Amino acid sequence: MKSVTQVLRNEGCERAMKHASKDKYLDFVEFLITTVSDDRVRDKCCLTAVEHAAFNGHSRVVDYLRRSISPSAEQEFLLKAVIGSGSGGHPEVFHIVSRDFNYDLAKMAAESAAQSGKKDSMLHFLDQIKNKNGDVEECNHICARAGASFHHEHIVNYFDIQPQWLKEDKDFVDFFSKLAREGKNSILKKLLPRMSKAETHHLLTESISKGYVALALALVPFVCKQQVDLSDKDGSTALMLAADAGHHELIEKLIKHDASVNAQDSLGRTALTRACNAGHVRVAKSLIDSGANASHRDNQGLTCAQLAENRGHTEVLRLLESTSLRSNDCNKKSLKLHDLLKKSGFTSSRAQSVQAMADCLQRVAISIVQGEIEITGSFAEGWANSLMQVNGRTAAESDIDWTVFIAGLIMHLNNHCHCPPGTKLRVTNGHAQVNEGSGSQPAVTTPAGGVRPTQDLCYAIKCCSSYCTENRKLLKKLVIRPNADDPGLHVHLVSATRPTRQTRNELRVSFS
Numbered sequence: 001m002k003s004v005t006q007v008l009r010n011e012g013c014e015r016a017m018k019h020a021s022k023d024k025y026l027d028f029v030e031f032l033i034t035t036v037s038d039d040r041v042r043d044k045c046c047l048t049a050v051e052h053a054a055f056n057g058h059s060r061v062v063d064y065l066r067r068s069i070s071p072s073a074e075q076e077f078l079l080k081a082v083i084g085s086g087s088g089g090h091p092e093v094f095h096i097v098s099r100d101f102n103y104d105l106a107k108m109a110a111e112s113a114a115q116s117g118k119k120d121s122m123l124h125f126l127d128q129i130k131n132k133n134g135d136v137e138e139c140n141h142i143c144a145r146a147g148a149s150f151h152h153e154h155i156v157n158y159f160d161i162q163p164q165w166l167k168e169d170k171d172f173v174d175f176f177s178k179l180a181r182e183g184k185n186s187i188l189k190k191l192l193p194r195m196s197k198a199e200t201h202h203l204l205t206e207s208i209s210k211g212y213v214a215l216a217l218a219l220v221p222f223v224c225k226q227q228v229d230l231s232d233k234d235g236s237t238a239l240m241l242a243a244d245a246g247h248h249e250l251i252e253k254l255i256k257h258d259a260s261v262n263a264q265d266s267l268g269r270t271a272l273t274r275a276c277n278a279g280h281v282r283v284a285k286s287l288i289d290s291g292a293n294a295s296h297r298d299n300q301g302l303t304c305a306q307l308a309e310n311r312g313h314t315e316v317l318r319l320l321e322s323t324s325l326r327s328n329d330c331n332k333k334s335l336k337l338h339d340l341l342k343k344s345g346f347t348s349s350r351a352q353s354v355q356a357m358a359d360c361l362q363r364v365a366i367s368i369v370q371g372e373i374e375i376t377g378s379f380a381e382g383w384a385n386s387l388m389q390v391n392g393r394t395a396a397e398s399d400i401d402w403t404v405f406i407a408g409l410i411m412h413l414n415n416h417c418h419c420p421p422g423t424k425l426r427v428t429n430g431h432a433q434v435n436e437g438s439g440s441q442p443a444v445t446t447p448a449g450g451v452r453p454t455q456d457l458c459y460a461i462k463c464c465s466s467y468c469t470e471n472r473k474l475l476k477k478l479v480i481r482p483n484a485d486d487p488g489l490h491v492h493l494v495s496a497t498r499p500t501r502q503t504r505n506e507l508r509v510s511f512s
Helices: 002-022 026-035 039-055 059-068 071-088 091-097 103-115 119-131 136-149 153-158 163-168 170-181 186-194 197-209 213-222 238-245 248-256 271-278 281-289 304-311 314-344 348-369 469-479
Strands: 373-376 400-411 431-433 443-446 455-463 491-494 506-511
Touching: 026 039, 026 059, 039 059, 039 071, 039 091, 059 071, 059 091, 071 091, 071 103, 071 119, 091 103, 091 119, 103 119, 103 136, 119 136, 119 153, 136 153, 136 163, 136 170, 153 186, 163 170, 163 197, 170 186, 170 197, 170 213, 186 213, 197 213, 197 238, 213 248, 238 248, 238 271, 238 281, 248 281, 271 281, 271 304, 271 314, 281 314, 304 314, 348 373, 348 400, 400 491, 455 506
Parallel strands: 400 455
Antiparallel strands: 373 400, 431 506, 443 455, 455 491, 491 506
């Protein structure tokens, strides 16, 4: 009976010590300590109490408990006090229990402060470590990781996160994933410039593998397009990993970032093969719509349809069947169109001949008029002059367009040149706004005669600008003559208004 009573008394004393130290009742703590005669029980009470006293910043209570603990329990008492002072944000308590600098204890206190989001307390301990020539880099890493593991954005943002930390600690990737889901990527964007292309790609594939879709979506624009198809040891690309998991929105973003839809892994499987094998219909459709080969066979000779059938993915099978029917129909139409174009003279060899003839004709015209004149439009690009009449002559619709540049005039388009201030024309829907009427039709037509087709002559004013630079680069790739003397695209203005506009006070922006 006496033993049971003593146990209950000890338990009651321990609970009372916990609340008394938490509420800063020093007198009551002193009273409780004096009532406990057993050293082991007293130490247990002190260890329980110090956690709460240190966390709440009750320095006097902590100091009294420190003096009451037995030597055998001092080390455990010290650790609890240090952790409590850090997590509670009370460095003054730390200095009561650790009067002489101790690197390991200071590091522990800083980490504890970071875990609790107590930035000022953390910085206090880091400054102390720095002043005592401690390993600041190690402490920064530990505190940043602690902040990341408890998702304290302001703690992590304080540090310059190192790329290698992401490989060493999964807490950082988890942290960035959580922020990405909330649309907060400022810390990630601060880190990415310090990462190599390979490190960025590795982070992308790791994010996909772990299902961190929001993080992967945020990373795609920062992955070098030349490295978007880098593969792992199994030959899997980022697109394949996304296909495995069924992340259709990520698939679409990777494809826009030039990911190859027909790249193969070590088993000869493509992203579409893997999507069909996993039964992801929406992903499979996105890949097919983007040009993935639905007839591809892997190293075992299995097609997408066979893999889907083996797995019982009926919806995928229906998609593949409809794709096959549509593909056969498109192939027939494509072959028919090719045959018609060939019979009409739309061939590669003829296009090259027309381009060469246009270049020769242009040089002759320049020598005659002694001015800047160019052949523009379909004739210069090699695909015009191919419409034949029944008698074998060129149809009137296959005309030759001439552009003559007015000497001595240069126009400037607003927001599209860096010339000194002056009159710059505002561009609206591809038309420059001018003060004087300019007419609605740019060309003067000369009827066909004999074997010579119809000719249109247009006067133009050169611009200095780099108007629509990106679109012009694309246009240059598509239509510019490969053997032309000047492969560039000039910007100029011609007298032409929009058909729907009543005013004539505008000039059309054109290229040559």
